[in-house]
Amino acid sequence: MSLLLILAGAALVAVAMSNRVPRLTASAAPQLVRARLTEAGRATLTAVGGSALIIAFFLALSGV
Secondary structure (H helix, E strand, C coil): CHHHHHHHHHHHHHHHHHCEEEEECCCCCEEEEECCCCHHHHHHHHHHHHHHHHHHHHHHHHCC
16 A cells, blocks of 8 residues: 555656656657646645655554
8 A cells, every 4th residue: 555655646746846747659658748737736746746655654654
């Protein structure tokens, strides 16, 4: 559970910080394209991703 929350939180924060998302093409090579996030969208992704990382930290401390 903690590992999934860490991966999800890190992905959300990375998208918010870089403003880029991977896109799969026909050749199956991922390309980074612009995410077109507003400031509110970036703030939301950062808050949700950071919260997931904090929850994962406390779950790992508790042994779950």
